[in-house]
Amino acid sequence: MKISIPKDIFTNPLQKSSSRNDDExxxxxxxxxxxxxxALIVVAALLDLMHFNDWKQDxxxxxxxxxxxxxxxxIIAYLVAVVVEPYMRSWYASQTATELWWAVQRKNVPDEMRHAITSLAKSKEFYRRTTWKMRFDRTDDGQLEVELEVNSTGTSIDEPVHPDVGLWLMSSSSKYKARHIAWRLEIPDDDASWVIDEDDFLRIDSGELEVSSLYPDDVKVPAGKTYTTKKLVRVYPAGDWLPLRTRCMTGRFFYDISGPAADGLEFSVxxxxxxxxxxxxxxxxxKNISFESPAGSFTLPGHVSLVSWTPTAAGGAELGDAK
Structure with a gap:
């Protein structure tokens, strides 16, 4: 049996909401x-009509x-871009979808895989881009402190979505506790926004307050609308690396690193x-260095970007150790 699938579902949802200027x-x-x-072929034809008897002819x-x-x-490149490439992309996606459907139906497929594929297929939230801004500093006693600002631009595809606040934080040094500082959701077209500040997060951590009381579950980004989220956290890495976890499907990643504790260090992403x-x-x-993910890359939920750095030579101490 071959599954019949509408061709329009193979449109990249991250590009579906691109501006008309991009298409033009x-x-x-x-x-x-x-x-x-x-023009080159016409010029070549005109050159063929010209005749000389010396080296000019050659x-x-x-x-x-x-x-x-x-x-x-x-001309061949034009035809491939306009005709061949869209057809091959649609054909390949159709073949892959059919094989994937049959693979999931087999009895020996692990439940985790089946559930992961089902969950991924139900996703209606996509980030076109996410920028991670990392500012490296130190506490008074020399512990590394990283203020991490995560800015994402997303699109609600086909139906309204409720963007998740995302309360996950990496583990920090035993002496310090990672914490949320602020979170903000904006829907520019609707002039709407929701904010959770540091005091709110402290009350949430203590159990005094629920996220839903500040950001109700019925808050939805309308279908087809673009929205932005901004999340600010502070972490205290115990070592020389920082994992950046992806919450939903994302097109491009951008990384910006700055701060006095970053001076003189080499970073790798x-x-x-x-x-x-x-x-x-x-x-x-x-004053800052920047990285970006390769063009055309696409990241699935749960994937991690790893930022690491080399130990500083000053005093023989490693970044993250107290002075």
Whole structure:
């Protein structure tokens, strides 16, 4: 049996809400490719009509050959972008969906896998981008302190969603406790926002207050609307690494590192797709360094980006240890 699936469901939900300017830019780009290809072939044909009796003829022949080849290549690239690539993407997704459906039906499939796929299929919330801003500082007794600001831009696909506050925090040094500082949800088109501040989080941690009393479950981002979330936390890493956990499907990640405790250190970011990028403050005078995930990457819920750093040489102490 082959499952019949509507083609429009294979549209990337992270691109579905892209602005019209993005679509116009793409159409303009491929139109210019086509125009350039046609122009090169026309110029090559005109060069073929010209005749000389000396070395100029050889040069014209070479130019005509190169121009015609480039023109044909550009036209082929245009046809692939407009016709072949969308068809192949839809065909591949259809084949994969059918095989995945049958795989999940088998009795020997682990329940965890079946539940994970079902949960993923039900997801109606997507982040187009998430920016992690990390400011490295130290407490009075030398303990590393990282203020982590997470800014995400999301889209509600097909039906209203209730973005989760996300109360997960990484473990911190035994002497200090990681804590939430602030959380904010905004729906720009509706001029609506909800805020949970540090005092609210302290009352939530103590059990005195429920998140739902400040951010009711019936708060929904309307279907097709874009929204932003901002989360501010403070953590105290016991070692030389910081895990950044993904809460929902995300298109691109951006990382910004700054702060006095980061000066003179080399940082490495391992993206969920396995690629790694490094940069350093050492002898550069930079106030911040930035990383970003590879273009075209896509991260699933629960995946982790790992930020790590090399020990500082000053005094032989490692970053995260008390002075």
């Amino acid at each position: 830019t793409f159409l303009l780009f491929i139109s210019r490719i086509l125009s350039l290809g046609v 040069a014209l022949n070479a130019l005509s050959f190169i121009g015609r080849g480039l023109g044909e290549a550009l 391992k993206h969920p797709d396995g690629t790694t990028a490094t940069d350093s403050f050492k002898n550069t005078g930079k």
